Amino acid sequence: MSGAATVVDLALPAEPRTAARARRAVREALQGAGAAHLGDVAELVVSELVTNAVVHAGTPIGVRVVAEPTALRVEVQDGSDRMPVRRAWAETSGTGRGLRIVDEHADRWGVERTDAGKVVWFEVGRPTTPVVRRVPAPDGSSGDRRIDITLRSVPLLMHWAWQEHAATLLREYLLYALDRDVRALDDHAAASSALSLLDEQVPRPRLPSEPDALMASSVEPAVTAAAVSLSISAAAVRHFEVLDDLLVRARAAAEDGRLLSPPTQPEMAEMRAWLCGEVAGQAEGAAEPKPWRARTDVRVARRPDQARPRAVRALLDTDQPLIAMDDASVIVAVSAEVVEHLGYRREEDLLGRRILVVVPARFHQAHIAGTTLHATHGRDVLLDRWLDVPMVRADGTEVPVGLHVQARRLDGDVQVFVAHVRF
Structure with a gap:
């Protein structure tokens, strides 16, 4: 087995098959250097970096593989000057894990700006082959206004x-x-x-x-x-x-x-x-920034005439007061006790309206963010536990209640959130 390094340079387009071509190049270079045992980790990491370049840069991609008998260095170059950022997203998130995978599996990695964009590199083991240094971009900027x-x-x-x-x-x-x-x-x-x-x-x-x-x-x-x-x-x-x-x-x-x-x-x-x-x-030169303000009227019924599935109506077959919403935060079921406690005359006054109509305005942002995070990746910090919260009555006043919220899937495809209410 020779101790010389195997060096492979590839010029790849930004297309879905590019990651597979990069993995194959790494695998073949490692085999040529007698370091096939590094293949699993190296292929995983290069796949993440090349996929990031395809998806987030969208420019032609350069890949350099330097494989030695006991070590490897891979460089992935693209034409974007946007630096990769490791985002602090949830473990259950379906995206945002690329740099975490790199961090966990590579022994070292880094990013360098160049006059043509950037290079993200990683190493497994301790390569001895000298690194070819590129000319950095001045102050990380292309001079754009x-x-x-x-x-x-x-x-x-x-x-x-x-x-x-x-x-x-x-x-x-x-x-x-x-x-x-x-x-x-x-x-x-x-x-x-x-x-x-x-x-x-x-x-x-x-x-x-x-x-x-x-x-x-x-x-x-x-x-x-x-x-x-x-x-x-x-x-x-x-x-x-x-x-x-x-x-x-x-x-x-x-x-x-x-x-x-x-x-x-x-x-x-x-x-x-x-x-x-x-x-x-x-x-374009607009004079004054416009502050954010939500314009959706939570008091307007969004689905006033929608027929409710039998499984949703069956939620009310219980002695416990409850209010339930679907995955769009629309109220789909409410018990008579809750209707009365909140000062409404009938169930239909709440059905089809956004749940925000009974949530104090100071909690609206938290509710919208929380339901979005749960729908996106299952974040459930406030589910399946009793919470003491205020609810808004029909006349605009607030009343304290206890809520115990559970996520349920009915009939296989109907997602609802059921809140049992304690007065």
């Missing part, structure tokens, strides 16, 4: 939840559109770039994990930022236009049943339009 954007009254909890929901929706829509739209990868890369810009610059709320403390810290105005400043390149403005358009199309596809993603709550769609609109408007 910067634009300052000011966002006012930013809903931090909703933005955090929207980031995870939007990334999941974009990924699923990409898989749906790949065979239908020749620009699918390019558009996904542009939209992902805009999403990353927001994730990097909009503060993430710091929330405790203990349920009572979480409830206490998720109340307005603590979860809204008075102002957030963004700095983006002039070239990135178009990415926000693509993000807006792509999420509109993805939401429509999900509502038509063509995707598996959960429904997007109307306030989330409004916030997306507001975020992208503020970037576009201020980039």
Whole structure:
């Protein structure tokens, strides 16, 4: 077995099959160097890095593999100057794990800016082959003009939840559109770039994990930022236009049943339009930033005439007072005791309305974020436990109650949240 390194250089297009070609190149290089035992880890990590380059950069990709008998170095180069960011998303999230996998399996990894974009590299073992140093870009910038954007009254909890929901929706829509739209990868890369810009610059709320403390810290105005400043390149403005358009199309596809993603709550769609609109408007010279304000009227019934499945009606066959909503946060069942306690005359006064109609306004953002996170990846910090909360009565006053919320799936495909109420 020779001690010489096996070096492979590849120029690859940004297309779905590229990750498989990179894995094969790594496997063959390791076999040539007599280091096939490093293959499993190396193929996993290179697959993540190349997939990230395909999805988030959308440019031609360069892969260099340097394999030695006991070590390996792989470099993945793309034409985007966006630095990879390890996002602090939930363990159950369906996306955002790429850099975590790299961190857990590579012995060392890093990223370097170049005059053509960036290089993300990783090592397994301790390679001895000298590294070819590239010319770095000056100060990480291509010289593109910067634009300052000011966002006012930013809903931090909703933005955090929207980031995870939007990334999941974009990924699923990409898989749906790949065979239908020749620009699918390019558009996904542009939209992902805009999403990353927001994730990097909009503060993430710091929330405790203990349920009572979480409830206490998720109340307005603590979860809204008075102002957030963004700095983006002039070239990135178009990415926000693509993000807006792509999420509109993805939401429509999900509502038509063509995707598996959960429904997007109307306030989330409004916030997306507001975020992208503020970037576009201020980039064009709009005089004053427009503060965020939800416009959906929670008092209006969204499905007043919808027939309820028998399984939903059967929820009321219990002695326990309850109120139940579907996965779009629409009330689908409510017991007579709850109707009376909240000061309504009949069940129909609540059926078909958003559950937010009985949630105090200061908790609206927390509720929208929480239900979005649960629908996206199953986050359930406040489920299956008794909580003392206020509910809004028909006359606008509040009454304290105890709630015990459970997620249930009825008849195999009807998702509901059932809240037993203790007066």
